Amino acid sequence: MIDLYTWTTPNGRKVSIALEEMGLPYEAHVIDIGKDDQFAPDFLAISPNNKIPAIRERETGFHLMESGAILLWLAEKTGQFLPDAQRWEAMEWLMWQMAGFGPMLGQAHHFLKFKAGTSDYAEERYGTEAKRLYGVLDKRLEGRDFILGEYSIVDMATWPWASRFEWQQIDLEAYPNVRDWYLRIADRPAVQKGYDVPKVTTPIPRP
Numbered sequence: 001m002i003d004l005y006t007w008t009t010p011n012g013r014k015v016s017i018a019l020e021e022m023g024l025p026y027e028a029h030v031i032d033i034g035k036d037d038q039f040a041p042d043f044l045a046i047s048p049n050n051k052i053p054a055i056r057e058r059e060t061g062f063h064l065m066e067s068g069a070i071l072l073w074l075a076e077k078t079g080q081f082l083p084d085a086q087r088w089e090a091m092e093w094l095m096w097q098m099a100g101f102g103p104m105l106g107q108a109h110h111f112l113k114f115k116a117g118t119s120d121y122a123e124e125r126y127g128t129e130a131k132r133l134y135g136v137l138d139k140r141l142e143g144r145d146f147i148l149g150e151y152s153i154v155d156m157a158t159w160p161w162a163s164r165f166e167w168q169q170i171d172l173e174a175y176p177n178v179r180d181w182y183l184r185i186a187d188r189p190a191v192q193k194g195y196d197v198p199k200v201t202t203p204i205p206r207p
C-alpha cells in the first residue's frame with residue numbers, strides 16, 4: 001500500500017495518474033498547499049523541500065519526494081511504462097519535462113493568469129517560452145502517438161502540465177500533434193481517475 005501526499009496540481013496528478021495506470025493500491029492524503037499543509041513537520045519528514053507530491057510505502061517505510069523520481073521508482077517497481085530499450089530516451093524527455101515543461105509553465109501561470117498585468121517583461125518571457133516548449137513537444141510527437149512512441153511515464157509527467165493549456169494562453173490547435181496526443185491521453189480511464197485525486201475540481205479541459 002502506498003500513501004500518496006498530494007494536491008490538485010500538475011505535479012500531484014502525475015503520480016495519481018501513474019498509480020491508477022499501474023493498478024497499485026494507494027491512499028491519497030490531502031496536502032492543501034493553499035493552507036500551508038506542506039510545512040507541517042510530519043510532511044517535511046518525507047518531503048524536506050516542502051512540496052507535493054511525496055509517497056511512502058506503508059510496509060517498508062520507504063519514502064520519496066520529487067515527481068520524476070517517484071515515477072521512475074514506480075515504473076521500476078512494477079516493470080511498467082519504462083521501456084528497457086528506450087531507458088535513456090525516457091530519462092532525456094523526463095528531465096526535459098522536469099526542468100522545462102513544468103517549471104517554465106508554472107511561471108507562465110503566475111504571470112499570465114494569477115498576476116496578469118504586473119510585468120510585461122515576465123508575460124513576454126514566459127509566454128514566449130511556453131510557446132517554444134509546445135513547439136518542441138509538437139515536433140517530437142510528429143509521427144509518434146506518445147513521447148517515446150509507446151505510452152510511458154514520460155507522458156504521465158508531461159500531460160498534466162499540458163492540461164493547463166488555457167492558463168498558459170496556449171491554443172492547442174496551433175500544435176496539432178500535441179492536441180491529438182493530449183486528447184488521446186485525456187480519454188484514458190486511468191487518467192480521468194487520477195486527475196480527480198485528491199479531490200474533484202473542474203473537468204479535464206478539452207480544446
Ligand SMILES: N[C@@H](CCC(=O)N[C@@H](CS)C(=O)NCC(=O)O)C(=O)O
Pocket residue numbers: 009010011012033038050051052053065066067068
Ligand atoms: N520538482 C518538484 C516540484 C513540486 C512542486 O512544485 N510542487 C508544488 C505544487 S505543484 C508545491 O508543492 N508547492 C508548495 C510550495 O512551494 O510551498 C516535483 O516535480 O515534485
